[in-house]
Amino acid sequence: MTDSDTTQLEVSAEHTAGVLADGSAQVIDVREDYERAAGHIAGSRHIALGTLAQEAESIDRERPVIFHCHVGSRSLMAAQAFRQAGFEAYSMAGGLEQWEQEGRPVETNGA
Secondary structure, eight states, X not given: OOHHHHHHHEEXXXXXXXXXXXXXXXXXXXXXXXXXXXXXXXXXXXXXXXXHHHHGGGSOTTSOEXXXXXXXXXXXXHHHHHHHTTOOEEEETTHHHHHHHTTOOOBOTTO
């Protein structure tokens, strides 16, 4: 894979926040249950990476999908696989770590 392939697959936390606000894309958290419980992006859907293949049919093919994880590696794998399956799929660069570094809000299960 070249850098340009990765660049085309990745979107910024800022872009992700915008599509969450306007509803123009699906945002899916592929982290494990315990990671999600510790904090997640409001409005995102949770499908752990290990169950993503079984849940693929529940994801709308007509809308772009942005995957995210903790730092961006698992979500990049998910985006690549979904691109190959015909989805308009992206990975949020830097993951939840980048999201938080930019001062964006994170919800916990207790909140």
